[in-house]
Amino acid sequence: MESNRVVIVGKPNVGKSTLFNKISGKRKSIVHNLPGVTRDVIEEEAEWKNKRFIVVDTGGIVPEEKDWFLQKIREKVIKELDRAGVILFMVDGREGITSTDEEISKLLQRYREKVILVVNKIDRDPDYKVLSEYYRLGFEPLIPISAQHGKGVAELLDIITGRIGTEKSEEKEYIKMSFVGRPNTGKSSLINALLKEERVIVSPEAGTTRDAVDIPFNWKDKDFILVDTAGIRRPSRVEYGVEFFAVGRAIDSIEKSDIICLVIDCTEGVTKQDKRLAGLIERRKKGLIIVVNKKDLCNGSYEELTKYIRKELFFVEYAPIVYVSALKGENVENILTSAVEVYNDFTKKLKTSAVNNAIRKILREKKPPMYKNKEVKVFFAFQKAVKPPTFVLITNYREGWKQNYLKFFERKFREYTKILNSPLKFIIEERRS
16 A cells, blocks of 8 residues: 555546546646546646645446456556555536446445545535435545536645645656557557556557556666557547547657657558657657567568668667567566666766867867858857757857758767767857857
């Protein structure tokens, strides 16, 4: 059991994801009036009155005779109940107690000391005679709320934080790593193989993953957050609805991650959509690992494949390539080894003297082309930021830095600074008098 883990459970469409978003302060779970939108377990750190805790959104629980997907969701929720420090059992205050609510209440009886009964969709002042009906589910306290409007949520948070630990948890440095790619390339299977458990639902059906699922994970004393995302198809093929929002969450996870694992299906090679995704990641200057899945089904040697991939994705030549089989669990830890190397470069800080020494060596080797018959100079340079390593060059002619020379300059800069596995960003500024 984790005392600071707050798990929200209930039948579909009672407002679990709305409450999750309200407590976490982020629109992370997809909210839609279609039942069963949330499938995987989604968690986020939240804070209330200087206490940090983990809030967990789960899929809706339904009677056992339903379909395979719903059974998988149910199994995952039951696992979360054992880990929870606090359980929020949500019911719909507009429709009264249903047979599904009663079944869930039976499931929760063994955890009754952890349970807070949350009656949602109480938008006006509650009728306590009506609310008293819910006490027959067998749980106290009972808190009426409106998750959509925030009514009663503060009172609920006061009760939650009264039950969790007194200490504000220590902040950790996480390597946040998202797995992105086209549908059915094996992103969820890879995460399950890394975790050595079925943490996210896997099926042959495209579009199984909907939310971007964050999973904290420790490997060799390094803290990771692994993010499973929905498969990203070409925009013209994505209809407005659940998939539209799922793809939006996937792109948002790219923005917020340090490292992106672009998962490519070895049996299909590098597709146009893979190139589009690699370009999107490169433009955002994120750390990148090219993960080639289904290596056991690849044709040709790894040397030939690597040459082919480098040719197709020439614009991200700094990205390491890892060949894996998610199904067999082969080589998957090589992803984490590469992630640590990429992150070290992604966060590397250089002394100003080291930056200028590297630039002097490059200019001695090859100067920028003349601009308007005048020499292009670098007066001074310094590192401005990390994630990615960002360098400012003070020059006399900004327009003199042509794209071809910048490519040469970046390649040599990597060589002299040993930043080999991360994107680099150069800001060329003209010296003003």
